[in-house]
Amino acid sequence: xxxRARSSGAPSIAVVGTSKNAxxxxxxxxxxHALARAGEPFAVCSIGRDGEAADALDSAPKxxxxxxxxxxxxxxxxxxxxxxxxxxxxxTGERSALGPIVLARVRAAGNVEIAGPPSAAALRRIVRALxxxxxxxxxxxAVDRVAALRDGEDAVVVAVGAxxxxxxxxxxxxxxxxxxxxxxxxxxxxxDAVRIEGALTASAAAAFARTGERRQIVVADPTHVxxxxxxxxxxxxxxxxxxxxTLRVIACTVAPLGAERSFEPRAFARAVAARTKxxxxxxxxGSVEExxxx
Amino acid sequence: xxxxxxxxxxxxxxVPWLLAAIAPNGALGRRARERERPFRxxxxxxxxxxxxxxxxxxxxxxxxxxxxxxxxxxxxxxxxTLVRARVGGVLGDVDFFELGRLLDALAEIVTLAAPxxxxxxxxxxxxxxxxxxxxxxxxxxxxxxxDAFDPELAAARAEAAARQAxxxxxxxxLAERIARFAGTENVRDGEFVLMRDRLEGPLPPELRxxxxxxxxxxxxLSLDEPALAALGSRDAxxxxxxxLEERVRARLSREVASAAAALELACDxxxxxxxxxxxxxxxxxxxCAIPEIADDASLAFSGARYLPLAxxxxxxxxxxxxxxxxxxxxxxxxxPNMGGKTAALRTLGFLAACxxxxxxxxxxxxxxPLFDEIxxxxxxxxxxxxxxxxxxxxxxxxxRTFLGHGAARPLVLIDEFARTxxxxxxxxxxxxxLERLQERGALALAATxxxxxxxxxxxxxxxxxxxxxxxxxxGAPLDLEAALRRIAAAMxxRLRRVDEDALPPADAxxxxxxLGLDExxxxxxxxxx
Numbered sequence: 001x002x003x004r005a006r007s008s009g010a011p012s013i014a015v016v017g018t019s020k021n022a023x024x025x026x027x028x029x030x031x032x033h034a035l036a037r038a039g040e041p042f043a044v045c046s047i048g049r050d051g052e053a054a055d056a057l058d059s060a061p062k063x064x065x066x067x068x069x070x071x072x073x074x075x076x077x078x079x080x081x082x083x084x085x086x087x088x089x090x091x092t093g094e095r096s097a098l099g100p101i102v103l104a105r106v107r108a109a110g111n112v113e114i115a116g117p118p119s120a121a122a123l124r125r126i127v128r129a130l131x132x133x134x135x136x137x138x139x140x141x142a143v144d145r146v147a148a149l150r151d152g153e154d155a156v157v158v159a160v161g162a163x164x165x166x167x168x169x170x171x172x173x174x175x176x177x178x179x180x181x182x183x184x185x186x187x188x189x190x191x192d193a194v195r196i197e198g199a200l201t202a203s204a205a206a207a208f209a210r211t212g213e214r215r216q217i218v219v220a221d222p223t224h225v226x227x228x229x230x231x232x233x234x235x236x237x238x239x240x241x242x243x244x245x246t247l248r249v250i251a252c253t254v255a256p257l258g259a260e261r262s263f264e265p266r267a268f269a270r271a272v273a274a275r276t277k278x279x280x281x282x283x284x285x286g287s288v289e290e291x292x293x294x
Numbered sequence: 295x296x297x298x299x300x301x302x303x304x305x306x307x308x309v310p311w312l313l314a315a316i317a318p319n320g321a322l323g324r325r326a327r328e329r330e331r332p333f334r335x336x337x338x339x340x341x342x343x344x345x346x347x348x349x350x351x352x353x354x355x356x357x358x359x360x361x362x363x364x365x366x367x368x369x370x371x372x373x374x375t376l377v378r379a380r381v382g383g384v385l386g387d388v389d390f391f392e393l394g395r396l397l398d399a400l401a402e403i404v405t406l407a408a409p410x411x412x413x414x415x416x417x418x419x420x421x422x423x424x425x426x427x428x429x430x431x432x433x434x435x436x437x438x439x440x441d442a443f444d445p446e447l448a449a450a451r452a453e454a455a456a457r458q459a460x461x462x463x464x465x466x467x468l469a470e471r472i473a474r475f476a477g478t479e480n481v482r483d484g485e486f487v488l489m490r491d492r493l494e495g496p497l498p499p500e501l502r503x504x505x506x507x508x509x510x511x512x513x514x515l516s517l518d519e520p521a522l523a524a525l526g527s528r529d530a531x532x533x534x535x536x537x538l539e540e541r542v543r544a545r546l547s548r549e550v551a552s553a554a555a556a557l558e559l560a561c562d563x564x565x566x567x568x569x570x571x572x573x574x575x576x577x578x579x580x581x582c583a584i585p586e587i588a589d590d591a592s593l594a595f596s597g598a599r600y601l602p603l604a605x606x607x608x609x610x611x612x613x614x615x616x617x618x619x620x621x622x623x624x625x626x627x628x629x630p631n632m633g634g635k636t637a638a639l640r641t642l643g644f645l646a647a648c649x650x651x652x653x654x655x656x657x658x659x660x661x662x663p664l665f666d667e668i669x670x671x672x673x674x675x676x677x678x679x680x681x682x683x684x685x686x687x688x689x690x691x692x693x694r695t696f697l698g699h700g701a702a703r704p705l706v707l708i709d710e711f712a713r714t715x716x717x718x719x720x721x722x723x724x725x726x727x728l729e730r731l732q733e734r735g736a737l738a739l740a741a742t743x744x745x746x747x748x749x750x751x752x753x754x755x756x757x758x759x760x761x762x763x764x765x766x767x768x769g770a771p772l773d774l775e776a777a778l779r780r781i782a783a784a785m786x787x788r789l790r791r792v793d794e795d796a797l798p799p800a801d802a803x804x805x806x807x808x809l810g811l812d813e814x815x816x817x818x819x820x821x822x823x
Contacts, residue, residue, distance in 0.1 A: 026484075083536030085387055085439040087436050088387050088388055102388055105436070108535070264510070265510050
């Protein structure tokens with residue numbers, strides 16, 4: 001996955017999930033581990049809060065984020081660990097739900113918690129600050145904040161897990177729809193278009209479909225399409241949906257084993273690759289399913 | 295009355311504009327601003343001293359003021375950190391980082407601006423605390439609890455790193471064994487999945503199975519004795535590092551606590567310095583004069599500008615006509631519509647607000663007293679959302695409230711009081727009000743269209759010059775901007791002292807004509823005159 005991101009020259013990789021507990025932090029931790037092993041400088045930030053021992057909402061255990069010296073991170077000042085001490089690089093003007101956000105460098109290996117700003121604009125500023133000296137920035141993200149990414153430059157990885165849906169088929173619909181939405185093609189400036197101010201809702205899209213709209217329907221970026229799943233797939237097949245700012249989705253990851261249900265790992269990864277036409281990585285199994293093979 | 299002016303009066307005389315123009319950019323300046331109170335009658339000495347400091351600062355080069363202000367604005371607000379240190383709290387690394395930034399800002403200001411030149415009497419540099427934090431400061435001004443703080447820390451960290459390496463090796467050995475068994479490249483930390491169809495032979499003892507299905511096993515590493523021993527050893531070393539790091543923080547926190555009182559004073563001084571520099575920059579930007587603060591209730595100014603209006607006119611390519619005025623006691627301003635009567639009141643109020651806030655005034659020269667209340671009566675005296683009262687009712691209530699304050703040295707600005715009632719009764723009320731203000735020794739200026747409101751020998755009567763010529767209509771469809779420019783060119787905005795009985799100039803019909811009112815209607819109005 002890193003090789004794909006590197007070859008595309010992406011300055012950051014945002015990992016977004018089809019739902020909570022889709023395995024985003026596990027992917028971030030795995031990428032961090034791989035980057036540390038390769039001796040490449042990198043930084044980590046989050047749109048929410050990650051790396052804590054237990055979920056603040058349901059107290060379920062959460063994957064930890066273990067960083068080694070050289071890594072940089074953005075986190076809330078109150079989450080800076082007492083030990084091992086971090087090197088505090090800057091106190092930014094941005095705030096998370098837990099207070100001001102600081103940039104810090106890891107000087108001794110240890111677990112860290114990261115917390116980020118609630119707005120896409122603030123996240124963009126944090127990502128720019130972290131990547132200012134050319135280091136790759138890993139963003140533990142959220143679908144509605146990927147608008148913070150640079151037009152067509154940053155890489156996006158979509159995580160889907162067994163916790164995402166009641167059945168494997170439903171999870172596959174969700175990930176296929178999310179990937180298709182995030183990969184909306186750029187609007188053709190030479191063709192007729194209906195430009196949508198704000199978000200395109202399911203009912204508005206259905207109305208366009210009913211009237212047989214043939215023009216491009218253009219939103220600012222993929223996050224301005226306010227519906228997903230099977231509804232998106234059906235409507236997208238009947239409409240020419242486009243966007244002004246495109247995103248670059250490079251891969252999917254699967255977390256087939258959830259607390260309440262599990263999907264057969266290899267079959268699930270293979271199906272994700274087939275439905276999304278993207279490589280599907282199973283970080284737990286250390287394997288990848290390529291779309292062509294699938 | 296606690297406030298020097300009501301909100302409605304402040305709006306009328308441009309106080310929000312003024313406060314925004316001298317607003318601090320930094321946290322320390324904002325905190326200092328919260329402590330500020332306007333100067334009132336009785337504070338003349340303090341006001342003169344404050345204006346003297348601004349005058350001194352305003353003499354500095356603009357670039358020097360800009361650097362000084364930027365440095366102060368960048369200084370963090372560490373009040374809560376200092377309080378925590380003073381009550382014996384152990385500070386965190388972000389606190390030390392912020393304190394380092396503050397100390398940098400203080401040291402920079404000392405070298406950049408020699409702040410004592412602006413009247414800052416408190417020592418700003420704190421070399422002892424800077425030295426205490428220095429081992430943690432990097433070239434890029436970051437902060438790290440460096441080994442140099444404590445020789446034992448260096449040794450403990452080296453030990454922890456070594457034991458981490460031992461544990462990593464032990465764990466890697468197990469992980470490689472499992473990876474070989476499972477036919478995978480590597481095994482991740484935490485839980486991992488093994489596919490049954492790749493496994494051959496019995497499961498190795500280093501593998502703990504958490505869940506199994508016909509197709510896969512969800513596992514984690516089960517540490518063997520050497521790995522468990524390495525883990526225990528690593529955790530013990532990490533605990534020792536944590537203990538020593540906390541010891542360094544506690545020592546640094548005590549150093550901060552001992553300097554906290556002086557640092558708080560320095561922060562206050564820095565904040566006040568930003569307010570001073572903001573005023574000096576305002577003075578430079580608007581070519582202001584330092585007003586002479588008078589002891590008696592009289593004032594005089596020349597070439598004065600009401601800056602909010604001057605700025606708005608400038609945005610429309612028009613120029614504000616500065617005004618001059620001398621006033622002791624009560625004055626009445628008469629003049630045509632659009633002649634600047636209200637602007638004259640606002641200008642006076644704005645200058646008085648500037649003096650009260652220790653801000654140089656936008657005028658060529660000025661002599662002003664301090665007041666214990668600045669009141670605005672008449673149009674605009676009450677908040678616009680006071681829907682339960684008619685405009686006349688609202689004016690009367692505002693007047694009653696003002697008279698109830700019993701201010702000893704008020705400045706009263708009266709804009710067409712009672713103009714919405716019958717002219718005869720409105721005039722009677724205005725005359726009575728002016729007499730009452732005169733009895734109370736107030737300084738007041740009233741704008742009105744009414745004639746004969748100036749009691750003989752007691753009230754100064756000022757008249758706006760009015761239209762020098764009738765602004766012509768060019769017959770084309772009305773271009774409002776052009777019409778306003780023509781009126782402005784024809785209007786003499788100067789205030790002149792005139793005879794008490796002089797009739798107010800009446801240019802209303804000519805102005806209505808210039809503003810494009812129907813020609814037949816204008817002609818009929820002229821007949822009626």
